[in-house]
Amino acid sequence: MVIRIAAVGDVHLDEDVVGRFRPALEELPDCADVLLLAGDLTRHGTEAEARCVAQEFGGLGVPVITVLGNHDHQCDQVPQVVKVLEDAGITVLEGTGVVLECAGGRLGVAGVKGFGGGFAGRCASDFGEPEMKAFVRTTTDSADRLAQALHSLDCDLLVALTHYAPVPDTLAGEPLEIYPFLGAYQLGQAIDSAPTALALHGHAHAGSERGVTPGGVRVRNVAHPVIKQAYSVFHVGDHLDQGEVSRLSASGT
Amino acid sequence: MTQHRGTGIGPPDEYIEAEIHRLLAEDPAVAEQGITVVRRETGLVLYGEVESAHRREEIVRRVADRFPDVPVTSEIGVIRTEAPTQIEQLP
Ligand SMILES: [Fe+2]
Ligand SMILES: [Fe+2]
Numbered sequence: 519m520v521i522r523i524a525a526v527g528d529v530h531l532d533e534d535v536v537g538r539f540r541p542a543l544e545e546l547p548d549c550a551d552v553l554l555l556a557g558d559l560t561r562h563g564t565e566a567e568a569r570c571v572a573q574e575f576g577g578l579g580v581p582v583i584t585v586l587g588n589h590d591h592q593c594d595q596v597p598q599v600v601k602v603l604e605d606a607g608i609t610v611l612e613g614t615g616v617v618l619e620c621a622g623g624r625l626g627v628a629g630v631k632g633f634g635g636g637f638a639g640r641c642a643s644d645f646g647e648p649e650m651k652a653f654v655r656t657t658t659d660s661a662d663r664l665a666q667a668l669h670s671l672d673c674d675l676l677v678a679l680t681h682y683a684p685v686p687d688t689l690a691g692e693p694l695e696i697y698p699f700l701g702a703y704q705l706g707q708a709i710d711s712a713p714t715a716l717a718l719h720g721h722a723h724a725g726s727e728r729g730v731t732p733g734g735v736r737v738r739n740v741a742h743p744v745i746k747q748a749y750s751v752f753h754v755g756d757h758l759d760q761g762e763v764s765r766l767s768a769s770g771t
Numbered sequence: 772m773t774q775h776r777g778t779g780i781g782p783p784d785e786y787i788e789a790e791i792h793r794l795l796a797e798d799p800a801v802a803e804q805g806i807t808v809v810r811r812e813t814g815l816v817l818y819g820e821v822e823s824a825h826r827r828e829e830i831v832r833r834v835a836d837r838f839p840d841v842p843v844t845s846e847i848g849v850i851r852t853e854a855p856t857q858i859e860q861l862p
Binding site: 522529530531534535538539541542549561562589592716723724736738742746747749750752753755756 | 799802804805807819820822823825826850851852853854855858859860861862
């Protein structure tokens with residue numbers, strides 16, 4: 519059983535970017551079962567920018583599943599953004615999940631934007647001013663919804679999709695001082711509470727690609743500035759050689 | 772730009788750096804959080820990766836408009852959007 523997952527985050531689309539990803543995206547039906555988008559689809563979260571996303575990522579011939587990012591919230595037009603994306607056939611997850619029938623089995627994807635807060639021993643606490651408590655509760659609520667969504671799916675392969683990072687590993691390269699704004703350990707805890715096979719996130723533009731949760735779930739930061747290609751492709755299955763990275767095609771082009 | 776330091780006529784470089792950082796994040800025409808501002812002897816150097824050539828130029832223009840006396844150079848790149856040539860296998 520192999521399920522082929524393409525993923526990218528932080529494409530930050532606006533009119534000036536439309537068309538840049540499309541040639542690579544047209545190849546997706548040949549190399550992936552699904553495209554997962556890890557949030558920050560737009561620059562400011564306007565309806566007009568969402569239409570750019572719909573144009574670039576709509577009608578691809580593979581299912582497209584996304585979570586939103588902090589940039590997609592900037593203009594307080596989330597309902598309009600979600601509607602434009604869904605009208606283009608893109609599934610938007612927020613504390614929800616979806617199961618896809620792929621050739622290699624049933625792929626379950628649970629998604630949530632997530633939030634900051636930091637990582638074990640260096641994180642914000644639910645204590646003190648109301649603003650601080652509201653911050654931390656935003657994180658814990660989000661992690662709880664991710665855990666519920668993960669547990670709700672009946673599938674062969676379970677993937678967690680977030681915008682914020684669930685582990686500090688994939689932040690390497692970012693200034694340590696801003697880690698609490700880039701992710702939260704509670705997201706990792708939610709991922710570890712379920713039989714998750716892979717966790718994908720974005721948001722950390724200067725971070726690094728690979729990490730693992732304390733429970734052993736592989737984590738990949740697919741932010742576009744990190745992967746420096748239109749998307750990454752992961753073949754997830756149980757018969758493959760450990761950690762082998764192989765050629766996508768024999769053409770070498 | 773170093774002439775600002777201690778002359779009493781302009782803000783210290785560290786505040787300029789902070790202000791550029793916030794300008795780039797909060798200016799609706801830019802909205803970039805991933806640009807690094809590095810102080811060098813010759814002035815400020817901007818590093819980072821953006822999604823279009825238009826954005827790269829806009830960032831330099833905005834910073835130059837806001838700090839006309841500070842020499843600013845840019846090493847900002849436009850992120851490649853090619854299809855991948857390799858996959859990662861995860862057993
Ligand atoms: Fe982003
Ligand atoms: Fe983000």
